[in-house]
Amino acid sequence: MENETKKVMISGIQPSGELHLGNYLGPLRHWPEMIDEFDCYFFLADLHTITVRQDPAELRKRTLTLIAQYIACGLDPEKCVLFIQSHVPAHSQLGWVLNCYTMFGELSRMTQFKDKSARNADNINAGLFTYPVLMAADILLYQPDFVPVGEDQKQHVEICRDIAGRFNGIYGDVLKAPQPYIAKVGARIMSLSTPNSKMSKSQPEGCVFLMEKPEDIARKFKRAVTDSDTERCVRWDLEHKPGVSNLMQIYASATGKSYEEIEREFDGKGYGAFKPAVGEAVVEVLRPIREETGRLLADKAYLEGVYRAGAEKAEYIANKTLRKVYKKVGFLPPAK
Numbered sequence: 573m574e575n576e577t578k579k580v581m582i583s584g585i586q587p588s589g590e591l592h593l594g595n596y597l598g599p600l601r602h603w604p605e606m607i608d609e610f611d612c613y614f615f616l617a618d619l620h621t622i623t624v625r626q627d628p629a630e631l632r633k634r635t636l637t638l639i640a641q642y643i644a645c646g647l648d649p650e651k652c653v654l655f656i657q658s659h660v661p662a663h664s665q666l667g668w669v670l671n672c673y674t675m676f677g678e679l680s681r682m683t684q685f686k687d688k689s690a691r692n693a694d695n696i697n698a699g700l701f702t703y704p705v706l707m708a709a710d711i712l713l714y715q716p717d718f719v720p721v722g723e724d725q726k727q728h729v730e731i732c733r734d735i736a737g738r739f740n741g742i743y744g745d746v747l748k749a750p751q752p753y754i755a756k757v758g759a760r761i762m763s764l765s766t767p768n769s770k771m772s773k774s775q776p777e778g779c780v781f782l783m784e785k786p787e788d789i790a791r792k793f794k795r796a797v798t799d800s801d802t803e804r805c806v807r808w809d810l811e812h813k814p815g816v817s818n819l820m821q822i823y824a825s826a827t828g829k830s831y832e833e834i835e836r837e838f839d840g841k842g843y844g845a846f847k848p849a850v851g852e853a854v855v856e857v858l859r860p861i862r863e864e865t866g867r868l869l870a871d872k873a874y875l876e877g878v879y880r881a882g883a884e885k886a887e888y889i890a891n892k893t894l895r896k897v898y899k900k901v902g903f904l905p906p907a908k
């Protein structure tokens with residue numbers, strides 16, 4: 573049917589660091605496919621990012637670069653709503669209201685708060701503590717059906733459902749509680765230097781960034797840690813050959829080849845031929861993204877148009893929910 577309504581999906585990403593191959597081959601690469609299936613909202617969660625101290629100029633630059641990278645990775649702004657969180661004041665406004673419907677005890681149980689406060693012992697600020705409430709506001713404003721999250725964010729979607737349930741218990745059916753959306757098979761790309769830990773921006777030696785120069789990427793792959801087993805052949809064995817298996821996973825994602833095909837391709841050739849081949853394949857996958865990002869970043873007017881239009885669309889939907897909530901809790905509406 574023509575007017576069949578699509579399900580709604582929302583996801584936020586913090587502009588807290590540079591995008592890397594793990595972010596791309598894991599979640600990002602699948603987002604363009606979702607655009608056709610769902611009504612998608614994607615935003616840069618800059619309000620969340622300042623829970624950890626940031627350099628202001630860096631944060632501005634990263635936010636703009638990320639918008640360009642998302643578009644370069646295939647998020648067509650004509651087909652989804654792409655915006656910056658701080659441009660839609662309803663997020664902070666609903667966040668405040670929901671603070672008053674969230675219990676100190678339930679926030680104390682959040683594992684991310686416990687982890688992040690241990691890592692930032694000199695800056696355990698109230699924002700870090702109430703982070704999940706702002707995240708609940710981000711979600712509930714858009715009444716989504718699904719929220720795609722990694723395992724680490726599942727607890728935050730659950731508290732969002734609890735907050736919505738508590739609010740609805742008092743005021744009736746106002747806020748729609750969404751389901752977490754667990755990606756089909758989320759690739760877990762491991763570090764090139766320590767293949768037992770995941771590739772992460774906090775370990776730059778083993779991490780390949782989307783904007784890195786081809787020669788630097790090639791060098792990182794040539795130096796990638798392989799395994800100290802004696803057979804030294806390219807064979808999938810996650811337990812005994814984590815380094816080689818990780819490289820195979822990357823090569824498979826980059827070329828679309830199966831593990832059997834890769835084993836056949838490098839049969840008898842050893843790691844010396846395999847590592848540069850993976851590097852080249854990655855360079856070729858990232859080249860158009862890097863070039864397109866560069867092109868987009870040179871066209872500030874276009875990017876501004878994208879995030880202005882995104883914020884307008886988002887604001888329209890978000891304000892509808894906010895008005896409903898304000899009315900329910902008893903705020904006198906502003907005079908017309």
Ligand code: ATP
Nearest residue numbers: 594595598599722759760761762770771772773774
């Ligand atoms: P950190 O430096 O804290 O490790 P990060 O590099 O893991 O950060 P996040 O901003 O926490 O990046 O993650 C953004 C998204 O990318 C999340 O959905 C996360 O699950 C995914 N992701 C991060 N690293 C990988 C990886 N190595 N493989 C697959 N997916 C990843």
Ligand code: LTN
Nearest residue numbers: 582583584585586617620707710
């Ligand atoms: N907490 C998430 C980012 C985030 C988010 C959201 C994700 C903020 N608000 C709303 C989904 C929906 C993170 O750190 N990855």
